[in-house]
Amino acid sequence: MRLRNIAGSREVIADSDFTVKDPEKKKGLWHKEVFGNNNPIHIEIGMGKGRFLMDLATLHPDINYVGIEKYSSVLLRAIQKQEQLLLPNVKFIRMDAEVLCEVFAPDEVDRIYLNFSDPWPKDRHAKRRLPSREFLKRYDQIMKPDGVVEFKTDNKDLFEFALEEIEPAGWTLDAVTRDLHNDPVMNEGNVMTEYEERFSSLGNPIYKYIISRKGK
Secondary structure (H helix, E strand, C coil): CCHHHCCCHHHHHHHCCCECCCHHHHCCCHHHHHHCCCCCEEEEECCCCCHHHHHHHHHCCCCEEEEEECCHHHHHHHHHHHHHHCCCCEEEEECCHHHHHHHCCCCCEEEEEEECCCCCCCHHHHHHCCCCHHHHHHHHHHEEEEEEEEEEECCHHHHHHHHHHHCCCCCEEEEEECCHHHCCCCCCCCCCCHHHHHHHHCCCCCEEEEEECCCC
């Protein structure tokens, strides 16, 4: 059974205290109403089972983390893990990333993580890729001026595409590596995802960049 087809997952998500329902009603209110503090907000788009996000949240209790996942049965796994960890600085949303700007206000987000995103290999689907210029425009609308996007993948073609999108979208490349785990600078403090651990164990290089809008 594919995870996204587990029966009853949407009902569990709807009943969970760890998910934010009607997130568009929290636009501009994430600090005050959702987390009850003014700590920075970091979001991961396409968080899967949530290992990366919750590992970060454990390491950095002074940062608020929001995990976004569109597949209910995958999000269910993250909820089950959070039920054990009870991290106060983690919340989840089940939604499509295309509506980010309806959920977060300008200057509300400090950092965005994109980890092993769907490559959407057909050219006609390029605008659906999370590091595309279309999505970079969305990130631009919700992030603080000094906010950054961190992107990791094992897909070389997707990574080359992502690099080409940076300048046209008005962003700046701050750091880049085509072999993260053998890059002592960029790999320092690296938190792995499930996919990352699996792919790297097979000998696949991990690509990563960090981009910002310096000078904006």
